[in-house]
C-alpha cells in the first residue's frame with residue numbers, strides 16, 4: 001500500500017491531458033487566470049490530437065510530432081505544470097485534494113475533470129487473448145502498428161466511426177478486412193439510415209466484408225493469440241488480429257466515488273459544474289443535464305465545454321450553448337456533421353448518394369436540427385444557419401439541389 005504524500009497546491013488542477021483538459025488550461029490563461037495550473041494526465045505524451053489515431057497516424061501518413069495540440073514548450077511558457085504518465089485515483093471534495101496512483105496528493109481550489117473514456121472491452125470468451133486491439137490512445141495504436149505489417153487478415157468488431165475509419169485504413173494498406181456489427185446497420189447509434197447504407201456500400205465496394213446483425217460468441221485463439229472470431233450464427237471468421245471499436249466507458253469512477261451525481265458519466269450544469277463544490281467536468285465523460293442529457297463524444301464538445309468551465313472559474317458565467325459539429329474521414333470521403341440529431345422524426349436526402357456527394361437533413365417537428373454532409377462542404381457551412389435558426393422548410397425545398405441552402409435561408413427570412 002502506498003502512503004499518501006502531500007506534493008503541492010494548485011489554484012486549478014485539471015485531470016486528463018486530452019482535448020478537454022488541455023483546452024481548459026489554454027482557456028484559463030486566455031481568460032486572464034493568473035493562478036497556478038496543473039494538468040495531470042495518465043498518458044505519458046503531451047496533449048495530442050486523438051482523432052488522427054484512427055486516420056492518418058494509423059495509415060502512417062502523419063508523425064506523432066505533427067499531432068501535438070501545442071508545441072512542446074507551450075505549456076511551460078504558459079506556466080502550466082504537466083504531470084504526465086500517472087492517474088488520479090481518488091478525489092476528496094471536502095479536503096479539496098486529488099491523489100495519484102503513486103500516492104502523491106495535491107490540493108486544489110478548483111478542479112476540472114476531463115478524463116475522457118476507456119474503450120469498452122469485449123467480454124466474450126477469448127477476449128483476454130493477445131492480438132486483440134483497441135484504438136483510444138497512442139499506446140493502443142502503437143501496439144497495433146507493431147503487429148500490423150505481419151497481419152494480412154483483420155477482423156474489426158464494431159461498425160461505429162472508429163471501426164469504419166480503421167477499416168478504410170486497413171483496406172488502403174491492402175489487408176483483408178471483415179467488419180462485424182451487432183445491429184442491422186453501421187453507424188446505427190449516430191446517423192440516419194441513408195448514411196449507414198451509403199457507408200456500407202462504400203466499404204463493400206472497397207472490399208470490406210461487412211457482417212450486420214452479427215453477434216460475437218467467442219474470440220478463437222491459437223497459442224494464446226487471437227486467430228479468428230466465432231459468430232453466434234456459428235460462422236467462423238479467420239483473422240490474424242482483431243480490432244475492437246465498440247464505444248467507450250467514461251473515466252469518471254474517482255469522481256463518482258467522491259459523490260458527484262451521475263452514472264454513465266458525470267452530471268454537469270450549463271457552466272460544466274458538477275454537484276460537488278468547485279469541481280467541473282468536461283468532454284466525453286460529462287453529461288450536460290440541461291441539454292440533451294447525453295454524453296457527446298467529439299473534439300468540439302470537449303473544447304467548447306472546457307472554455308465554458310475555464311470562464312466560469314474566472315467568474316465569467318456563460319452558459320454552454322455551442323453548436324455541435326463532428327467529422328469523419330474514410331477513403332476519399334469527408335463526412336461533416338452540424339447539430340445533434342437526437343430525437344429526429346424525419347430525414348431528407350439532399351443530393352444523390354450515388355454521386356458520393358450528398359447531405360442528410362434531420363428534422364424534428366419539421367425544424368432542421370442537424371445535417372450529415374458527405375463530400376458536401378457547402379451544405380455543411382450553409383446548413384449551420386438552418387440548425388441555428390431551427391428553420392422550418394419543406395422536405396421538397398430541402399431536397400432541391402438546384403438551390404443552395406443559403407438561398408433557402410434567405411427565402412424564409
Ligand SMILES: Cc1cc2nc3c(=O)[nH]c(=O)nc-3n(C[C@H](O)[C@H](O)[C@H](O)COP(=O)(O)OP(=O)(O)OC[C@H]3O[C@@H](n4cnc5c(N)ncnc54)[C@H](O)[C@@H]3O)c2cc1C
Pocket residue numbers: 015016017018019020021040041042043050051052053054086087088089114115116117135136137162251254282283284285296297298299300302325326327328329
Ligand atoms: C480513434 C478516435 C477517433 C476519433 N475521431 C474523432 C473525429 O474524427 N472527430 C471528433 O470530433 N472526435 C473524434 N473522436 C473523439 C474525440 O477524440 C473525443 O471526443 C475527445 O478526445 C474527448 O476529449 P476529452 O478531453 O473528453 O477526452 P480525451 O481526449 O480522451 O482525454 C482524456 C485524457 O484523460 C486521461 N485520463 C483518464 N483517466 C485519468 C485519470 N484518472 N487521471 C489522469 N488522467 C486520466 C486519459 O488517459 C486521456 O489522456 C475520436 C476518438 C478516437 C478514440
